[in-house]
Amino acid sequence: MTTTTPARRSTTQPASPIRLSAAGILRSEWIKLRTLRSTVWAYAVILVIQIAFGLLIVAISVNDGGISRGPERGITLASLATFGPIAGVAFGQLVVSVLGVLVISGEYTTGQIRSSFAAVPKRLPVLWAKVAVFGVVTFVVSLVSILLTYLVTAPILSGAGVTSNLFEGNLLLTFVGAAGYLALIGILSMAIGAILRSTAGGIAGALGLLLVVPVVFSLIPADWAHSLSDWLPSAAGSNIYQPGIFEWWQGLLILLGWIVVALATAATLMRRRDA
Amino acid sequence: MIEAHSLTKRYGPKTAVDQVSFTVRPGLVTGFLGPNGAGKSTTMRMIVGLDRPTSGSVTVNGKVYSDHAAPLHEVGVLLDAKAVHQGRSAYSHLLALGATHGIGASRVKEVIEMTGLDSVAKKRVGGFSLGMGQRLGIAAAMLGDPSTLILDEPVNGLDPEGVVWVRELVRFLASEGRTVLLSSHLMSEMAQTADRIIVLGRGRVIADAPVADLISGATVSSVRAVSPQAGELARLLNSPDATITSVDAQTLEIVGLTSAVVGEAAARAGLTLHELTPLKGSLEDAYMNLTADSVEYRTTAASAGAASGGNAGAPLATDPSHSEVSR
Structure with missing residues (x-):
């Protein structure tokens, strides 16, 4: 080792100006999320779906004179102030789910993951940062979509004599719960994408869990099947923002349980597997 | 490091x-x-x-x-x-x-x-x-x-x-x-x-x-001599140290002697030399010799090529354009 290292090289000095940090990894994931057209489009679609479904349901109900037919169907015009803005959640969750898978599977299918892991060789911080950034952004976009839907449907409802106040009762809490549900379904899908590492497989797995598995359970003519299906992510999770078998916090805990198991599996595999 | x-x-x-x-x-x-x-x-x-x-x-x-x-x-x-x-x-x-x-x-x-x-x-x-x-x-x-x-x-x-x-x-x-x-x-x-x-x-x-x-360890350096009296030159250079191959009627490839030895021998005998070129092995030759046994995905053409340059004892048909040992 006769080679001398030029003074300007700072490898021997501990106080290197650049270093890996949690804040840096979060910023990196934020840049990755906003610099892909597919992400931007998916969020735009979520926004449009929420508003379109809200407007559709509210407009149809008002024109139908839902007041008279409402009670026997369990939906009154008054309740539309709550259910109109979150009517699109059932469809929005499909977009969120696909996007959640893509955020991670896109890295594996393009080889980007090798760049990501070369920069963050401990690997797991990449997963946690993705969960945090994608979760927060999805929550914010979902909540904004729902609130915008509330704003555009409120005038139609007040024309039909129904007025509501966002800050009265559980209205705002319901909206926050629905947005939270969407974000959590996105995170669950991301974990499935991280386990399967393929876009096609990840989307099939995530949408299968949301759409196909509940149907399969409902086809089994046994009580246990029905009881079990209540514990599926979509069924239990929907109790967060609408009344059902479980209290909202129970539904939240069940969905979080699914996420913990899926993320733990994803994290274990991510550490072990070669990139 | x-x-x-x-x-x-x-x-x-x-x-x-x-x-x-x-x-x-x-x-x-x-x-x-x-x-x-x-x-x-x-x-x-x-x-x-x-x-x-x-x-x-x-x-x-x-x-x-x-x-x-x-x-x-x-x-x-x-x-x-x-x-x-x-x-x-x-x-x-x-x-x-x-x-x-x-x-x-x-x-x-x-x-x-x-x-x-x-x-x-x-x-x-x-x-x-x-x-x-x-x-x-x-x-x-x-x-x-x-x-x-x-x-x-x-x-x-x-x-x-x-x-x-x-x-x-x-x-x-x-x-x-x-x-x-x-x-x-x-x-x-x-x-x-x-x-x-x-x-x-x-x-x-x-x-x-x-x-x-x-390159020097895995290839053999040789000398190419072109002379109208190639046969005579070959007899002249014949010794236990030298391996002489006749490439064509006028061309010899000599392994084991330097170009100086060949040139001086020719001058002493009054033989005409048209060309006297020291040939060094290239990195490619060295590589082929070293990896001849460890090529995993071998094509038939490549195996023929590897064999011809593969035996360190055999005369090397080294192309001088490959002999770029610049450092």
Whole structure:
């Protein structure tokens, strides 16, 4: 080792100006999320779906004179102030789910993951940062979509004599719960994408869990099947923002349980597997 | 400085890298040579922790890569040009990569300029040619101003100008005291770029030596003499030390004697010489000789070629255009 290292090289000095940090990894994931057209489009679609479904349901109900037919169907015009803005959640969750898978599977299918892991060789911080950034952004976009839907449907409802106040009762809490549900379904899908590492497989797995598995359970003519299906992510999770078998916090805990198991599996595999 | 100790990687029953130990020193360009499947890329991936060694260890500047506080400042790596999301622009890719280490937009612009990507920096990577992808990969490797560079096939897909640029870049980086490890299939390129060569074959280190030593050790130097009195010259030179082969009626190839000895012998006997050329083996010859037994994916044509240059005792038909031992 006769080679001398030029003074300007700072490898021997501990106080290197650049270093890996949690804040840096979060910023990196934020840049990755906003610099892909597919992400931007998916969020735009979520926004449009929420508003379109809200407007559709509210407009149809008002024109139908839902007041008279409402009670026997369990939906009154008054309740539309709550259910109109979150009517699109059932469809929005499909977009969120696909996007959640893509955020991670896109890295594996393009080889980007090798760049990501070369920069963050401990690997797991990449997963946690993705969960945090994608979760927060999805929550914010979902909540904004729902609130915008509330704003555009409120005038139609007040024309039909129904007025509501966002800050009265559980209205705002319901909206926050629905947005939270969407974000959590996105995170669950991301974990499935991280386990399967393929876009096609990840989307099939995530949408299968949301759409196909509940149907399969409902086809089994046994009580246990029905009881079990209540514990599926979509069924239990929907109790967060609408009344059902479980209290909202129970539904939240069940969905979080699914996420913990899926993320733990994803994290274990991510550490072990070669990139 | 990269130090590998008994590095081993198995995929099921197949051993890709087998007990490999080597040291890559700072201030030098070290070349990784080996046939396809010899374990070059796997070894490079293990250095930066993308593949987990089955056993053994490898450190960079004394630490396992993932234990460094600023990995991108320790090692810049170009593993393959397509380790980039196709939907993102080159600029955004580098910005996101640098963000993990707090590297800002000004450094990103610097490496974009350095690699000549200015005009396409805002375009999506999906539309990049192989050469532009390589430049982006090199830009990413340079992003953290690393003390060690690992470049897997950096000139793959580059135009001649790009090849020269990479050669000058890695020579410059090594001259700054950085550690440079690169692999290439272009043997003549490697001979011009590398100071030291590590040859891998079937997952093992076959040779690890300075380029000149490698060539002189694994090839046979010979002398070509062209004379209208070739037969007479051959008789004259006949000795136990010399192996003389008659290439055609006027041409001899002599192994074991220097051109000076041949020339003086011809002058003393008054023989006419039209040509007297010392032939040195090329890195390619050395490589072929070293890896003749360890080529995993052999084509029939290649096996015939390897056999003809493969036996160190046989006369070498060395093309002087390959004899570029410039350093």
